[in-house]
Amino acid sequence: MLQPRRNRQTRHETMRSASAVKSTKIVKPAKPTVNVKTSKDVKFSSLSLIDPFAKKHSRSQLQQIRIIEAAIESFANRGIEATTYARLARDCNISRPLIHHYFPTLASLFLMAAKHIRRSHLEAAMFNVKKAGPEAWDQLKAFVEGSFDWIEQHPNYAKFWLLYYYQCGLGGAIASEHTALVKAGEESLQSILSGFNLRKSDDPYVLTKSIQMTAIGGTLSALTESRHLPGKKAREITLSAIASILRGHRLL
Amino acid sequence: MLQPRRNRQTRHETMRSASAVKSTKIVKPAKPTVNVKTSKDVKFSSLSLIDPFAKKHSRSQLQQIRIIEAAIESFANRGIEATTYARLARDCNISRPLIHHYFPTLASLFLMAAKHIRRSHLEAAMFNVKKAGPEAWDQLKAFVEGSFDWIEQHPNYAKFWLLYYYQCGLGGAIASEHTALVKAGEESLQSILSGFNLRKSDDPYVLTKSIQMTAIGGTLSALTESRHLPGKKAREITLSAIASILRGHRLL
Numbered sequence: 001m002l003q004p005r006r007n008r009q010t011r012h013e014t015m016r017s018a019s020a021v022k023s024t025k026i027v028k029p030a031k032p033t034v035n036v037k038t039s040k041d042v043k044f045s046s047l048s049l050i051d052p053f054a055k056k057h058s059r060s061q062l063q064q065i066r067i068i069e070a071a072i073e074s075f076a077n078r079g080i081e082a083t084t085y086a087r088l089a090r091d092c093n094i095s096r097p098l099i100h101h102y103f104p105t106l107a108s109l110f111l112m113a114a115k116h117i118r119r120s121h122l123e124a125a126m127f128n129v130k131k132a133g134p135e136a137w138d139q140l141k142a143f144v145e146g147s148f149d150w151i152e153q154h155p156n157y158a159k160f161w162l163l164y165y166y167q168c169g170l171g172g173a174i175a176s177e178h179t180a181l182v183k184a185g186e187e188s189l190q191s192i193l194s195g196f197n198l199r200k201s202d203d204p205y206v207l208t209k210s211i212q213m214t215a216i217g218g219t220l221s222a223l224t225e226s227r228h229l230p231g232k233k234a235r236e237i238t239l240s241a242i243a244s245i246l247r248g249h250r251l252l
Numbered sequence: 253m254l255q256p257r258r259n260r261q262t263r264h265e266t267m268r269s270a271s272a273v274k275s276t277k278i279v280k281p282a283k284p285t286v287n288v289k290t291s292k293d294v295k296f297s298s299l300s301l302i303d304p305f306a307k308k309h310s311r312s313q314l315q316q317i318r319i320i321e322a323a324i325e326s327f328a329n330r331g332i333e334a335t336t337y338a339r340l341a342r343d344c345n346i347s348r349p350l351i352h353h354y355f356p357t358l359a360s361l362f363l364m365a366a367k368h369i370r371r372s373h374l375e376a377a378m379f380n381v382k383k384a385g386p387e388a389w390d391q392l393k394a395f396v397e398g399s400f401d402w403i404e405q406h407p408n409y410a411k412f413w414l415l416y417y418y419q420c421g422l423g424g425a426i427a428s429e430h431t432a433l434v435k436a437g438e439e440s441l442q443s444i445l446s447g448f449n450l451r452k453s454d455d456p457y458v459l460t461k462s463i464q465m466t467a468i469g470g471t472l473s474a475l476t477e478s479r480h481l482p483g484k485k486a487r488e489i490t491l492s493a494i495a496s497i498l499r500g501h502r503l504l
Contacts, residue, residue: 077422081333162421166414168476170329179480182473209473209481210466210493217469221434221461224420228431229461241462244500245493 064102065116066092072113076159080110080167111177114164117157118181122188124150129192136195137252141239143192144215148235151219158223185212196251207249214241316354317368318344324365328411332362332419363429366416369409370433374440376402381444388447389504393491395444396467400487403471410475437464448503459501466493 050061057065070092074083083106089096103109125146132142151158167174190208198204218238222231229237246252302313309317322344326335335358341348355361377398384394403410419426442460450456470490474483481489498504 079333081331159418159421162414162418165472165476166411166418169411169414175476175479178476182477182480206489206492209489210496213469213473213490213493214462214466215469216472217465217467220417220468220472221465224417224427224430225434227427228434234465237458237461238465240458241465241497244462244497246496247500248496248498 060102063094063098067094067099067102067109068113068116071109072117072160073156075110075113075163076156079163080106107173110164110167111174113160114174114177114181117154117160117164118184120154120157121147121150122184124153126188134195136192137243137246139192139195140211140242140246143189144218144239144242145235147215147219148222148231148238151223152231158219162223182212196246198251199249202249202251207245210245211242214238214245312354315346315350319346319351319354320361320365320368323361324369324412325408327362327365327415328408331415332358359425362416362419363426365412366426366429366433369406369412369416370436372406372409373399373402374436376405378440386447388444389495389498391444391447392463392494392498395441396470396491396494397487399467399471400474400483400490403475404483414475434464448498450503451501454501454503459497462497463494466490466497 050057050064054061067088070088071083074088074091078087085096085099085106088094088099088109092099099109103112125143128142128146128149129139132138164174168178169175186208189212190204193204193208193211198207215238218234218241221229221238222234225234243252302309302316306313319340322340323335326340326343330339337348337351337358340346340351340361344351351361355364377395380394380398380401381391384390416426420430421427438460441464442456445456445460445463450459467490470486470493473481474486474490477486495504
């Protein structure tokens with residue numbers, strides 16, 4: 001019984017699994033280093049994300065997207081411990097060694113899944129923004145509505161996202177990577193907010209984060225309080241709260 | 253290898269574990285029913301939470317609190333799969349049958365841990381409010397600051413909370429129970445907000461949820477973005493966002 005468990009821990013590597021045993025050595029997040037060849041983490045960081053919305057994908061890219069999608073579904077519903085290369089191979093009908101070739105550790109696959117999801121989320125929100133016309137408030141509404149549409153359309157992505165938050169709370173490589181993901185969201189939001197006539201007294205960063213926090217809290221409520229707060233109501237209240245923030249800054 | 257895994261799944265019962273296998277039968281959340289004796293879920297719901305702040309506890313109550321504290325630490329750091337009765341017995345030096353007597357399933361222990369944490373959180377926030385004086389805004393600030401103090405003082409509680417959110421996202425008994433916990437927070441917040449001079453056009457529920465969502469999003473950012481956003485800054489921005497919401501309603 002002990003042997004396979006240890007093996008599993010090894011496969012997960014830097015990702016602290018949801019059921020990491022107390023005695024498991026906690027791997028510190030890899031710092032950026034020149035010594036690329038010796039660190040799997042750094043090797044992973046250099047992996048570039050495939051644009052899921054590209055017009056054309058190579059065979060290899062299509063396979064990687066299929067693996068990532070299968071991984072998201074598995075992490076979201078089975079959790080971390082029960083997601084294995086063997087199962088993913090069955091799920092997406094791609095050989096285990098090939099999955100291993102693309103994603104040398106399950107931790108790297110978890111992180112690529114997170115990047116894929118964040119990208120899909122941002123693209124969906126920004127796609128909505130582009131349709132919204134030139135008014136800054138319409139764009140901001142479209143951005144937030146895009147997030148709510150997205151969690152409705154991709155329940156597995158949303159479940160994965162909650163597991164991802166738990167992993168971030170544990171620290172480690174995932175918490176480090178999270179910075180990049182959060183910053184991407186801040187940038188999109190900041191570019192929309194630049195359409196408002198901010199005063200000198202308005203700190204654009206504080207305003208951006210205020211709105212981001214409210215949107216995060218609102219989508220989290222939609223995800224976790226669905227028995228109490230219908231998704232439509234959560235969306236309405238989130239938009240109302242953001243409108244109040246802007247009115248509080250006399251921007252609306 | 254398979255046998256012990258199945259056993260573990262059985263022990264977790266209605267709590268869908270972080271690594272629930274696809275083929276695991278998904279237990280529907282128990283509906284309130286008169287047939288109390290046949291449903292463990294309902295049996296559990298009738299368990300009453302021990303007030304951790306009571307002046308005096310019986311020996312049995314002290315033991316239950318010790319078990320719950322050990323469970324929180326274990327769920328937070330080891331996750332769900334690796335939290336077992338045997339380990340908890342070692343952690344808190346209470347016999348396995350006695351733990352089983354107090355908490356017949358690990359799912360019931362997980363939920364009692366969630367209730368315990370939410371209670372500790374609310375009590376901490378309300379304790380801060382009582383010290384704050386009569387001004388509604390001072391009270392609201394104290395309430396939110398209390399949440400941030402609390403996550404700083406209880407890192408394991410906060411980690412548990414993120415795991416709990418993931419479980420809520422999966423649905424089931426925990427998502428049902430979550431309603432009661434969220435409502436308790438809403439009630440406290442609503443009683444503070446009654447100190448503001450709300451206009452007829454202000455929907456007290458929308459205002460309450462707006463502030464709750466922003467506070468949830470702010471604490472979540474503090475928990476998951478600590479490498480990018482220091483806790484102090486997250487607290488500052490959350491308070492600034494809430495002040496903006498109130499100014500947006502011309503209540504500040």
